[in-house]
Amino acid sequence: MTNAPLLQVRNLRVEFGRRTAVHDVNFDLFAAEAVGLVGESGAGKSTVARALLRLLSPEQGSVELGGVDLLKCPPAEMRAQRRDLQIVFQDPLASLNPRMTVGDAIAEPLVIFEPQLTAAARRGKVAAMLERVGLTADMASRYPHEFSGGQCQRIGIARAVVLKPNLLVCDEAVSSLDVSIQGQIINLLLDLQQEMGMAILFISHNLAVVRHLSHRVLVMYLGKLVEVASCEALFAAPVHPYTRALLAAVPRIPPVADAPAPLPDRTLAADSITHGCAFRDRCPYALPLCESSDPPLLEITAGRWVACHRSHETLNPLSYAE
């Protein structure tokens, strides 16, 4: 991995009316790495994805891709940058224009960014792309509704990678697919990633999937990053109480004999989240300090960032009662 990050996100803040969906998020992405972004609904993961692609306008912050701040550059420049930054959405069928053939959908980025290609050359690339994602070239003339969910997702991926972008954002890309199909799509993404040297930002609420796919993991809670770690480290020894609760809540096969009690509901009003730790109402380890002071995201060991006042304690697991 190179040292200079491919993507640098700083101080990202997105508000919807009075609700702050993303608070002051900072992270880097490096070339050719797969990063998982996990969290539950309301965490702001999809909002981050859309902010990165400037599909919405953040209140503040910068997203630098190769030195260009995507949030501040003029629209024409942004469109040019989109060549390197693509996205695959959650609902495979909804992300395809129902009145456009699949071939036209995949060809569209070529039409926009490589206008010098002849129609025949485009068709050739579309056919190659369809084959690459596990479909057949003759499907180019069909319409999205003729395909299954998994096939539609392959088409969405084909469209997203036809220009070989540097970064591919997958926003819950496998969440609506059957379990037996998920593996196929994930393997496809892994293969494409290695072939094209793409970075992938894989957003999911499914921790087990993220575990197998990512080099690094970012955990979000209510709009803030609460933990960043290498995949191995996070799943072997999660530090932030939310990450631990999240991992504990996933049902195992075969079932664990003494599953811990489920995390209680949120009781904080939305506007109380802005001061103090957003997780304090559900955290079994909360201190009065957590009410008054929002813990900053600090690097506690190399490559491991945690936003918790008690993070230093978890390095010695015995100080926590399980």
Add this chain to the structure above:
Amino acid sequence: MVATLSIDDLNVSFAHRTGRLEAVAGASLRIEPQECVGVVGESGSGKTQLFLAAMGLLTRQAQVSGSIRFAGNELLGAKAAVLNRVRGSKLTMIFQDPMASLTPHLRIGTQLAEVLVYHSGLSWKEGRSAAARMLDSVRIPDATRRLSQYPYELSGGMRQRVMLAMSLLCKPDLLIADEPTTALDVTLQAQIMELLRAARGETGMALALISHDLGVIAALADRILVMYAGRIVENAAAPELLRRPRHPYTAELLKCVPSLSGPRLARMPTLAGQPPQPGEALQACAFAPRCPRAAARCRVERPALGGAPMSQVACHFPL
């Protein structure tokens, strides 16, 4: 002992422009009192249609044949009046999307009390206080205030709990839960699973848990049914099925579920191909195209569900 739910040779099909679509074919199962049966399947497995048939909730275009008996009484073809005595009181169902199941313009209290007024003959006042107690037991804080709220004022997790409360009000003998946690976050899912466990413990009701999530089923089920392309392909006690599945589909499905505890894999295990679209003509075993053990016989002859009552499998070459 009379089974709580006894389904025999159930077929559900729908008219389609190219013929008939079979959603469920030849399904037979029994749910004993107090038992929790998990029903696992992917798209096109027919698991939801099977239980919609039991509740009489299929659309008018559906053609149903076979027998569905609840506590010995035949439900298929029963008059609406007979069905309505049982549905909502002793045989209840909760669905994946609570927002779609709660009437948006009626207050929660009204919707809950209505169940008791209609089925148990309570007065509205008694109904409301029973509703408040039930909301408490499903751990909705501030129950009395919630009674006068509308569904849109509640979060997804809370609506699911309201739906659960509604289904438990008349102490049902069987609760059918169709993907009750699929739309919920994993922490909320854990809460709902805990509530289902507690409700079973308290009232001893039977539970039919339908899900594509094997983890959820593993946590709650005594027995697991696996469905594929409209048929039941395996039926076994949960620990047995999870440890030593006999049907190749079950085995492959278990392998495909990414785990948090095993070793990290460089590639995800996959099952090639995709589940058959409803309506694809299936003469042979529906799983044969994807089965690593398929032989010539599988492509010609459909295996029947056979074996001991607690360990059935529909396969010519079970594991």
Add this chain to the structure above:
Amino acid sequence: MSASADDAIRRLRASPAAVFAFLIIVAVVIIALFGPWLNPNNTQTLDWLHVAAAPTLQSAHWFGTDRLGRDLYARTLAGARVSIAIGLVASTISILVGVGYGAIAGYIGGRTDHLMMRIIEILSGLPLIFFVIFLTVIFGRSESLLFISIGAVGWLTMARIVRGQTLSIRQQEFIAAAVAGGAGTGRIIAKHVVPNVIGPVIVYATLTVPQIILFESFLSFLGLGIQEPGASLGSLIAEGVGEMEAAPWMLLVPGSFLAVLLLCLNIFGDGLRDALDVKEA
């Protein structure tokens, strides 16, 4: 063709009323266009021998003649041609202008949308009749003026409908996908928005054609539209009203033509909406 079009056509075929109405419309159009060849009389020849003659198949005047001896068959068909032409031209204008206007306003949104909608509201506020009278006074009566004035107001509701459809399409994920893919606004409107609003556009266009025809007939009836020596179903009806007692066919023939045309267009439009709506839902 995408299957939604296939489905819609199949559903349409399954509705006997819509099919029947469609066939009658086609029949009327064919008769209006090719009918004159069956009967040699033209609209202007004055046949003094058969003034105000009743319709009869024996004579050359199948629909009879009017007060001046002109063949009613020829005149009615000429009138039908005018009505159909106006219906087609005005709906084409309303589609071309209305769809473009509505899609742009709906997609761009913000102040552009506000401005564009205010313009529509102002134009809608003008009473149509006074507008036409006003134009007639200034520019004098002419057929082209009629076409222009009807077309000029026909697009307003189409624009509103398309804007509404665009607003809901704009939220859909494939639009975000197109934006993320680098498509510019023009491309998105042309390739992603417009093809997906075609359904309601077709339905509405089919239902406005009878409204336009009726409006033109009404204008001609009032003496504002097509006048002598030209014929329009409306002006023929106006003449016929005057002769109602003496020569009722002068009213009944153009009147029934108009009524049948409008009825069938409305039935067909309803059937089309039902056929397309089921898919949209």
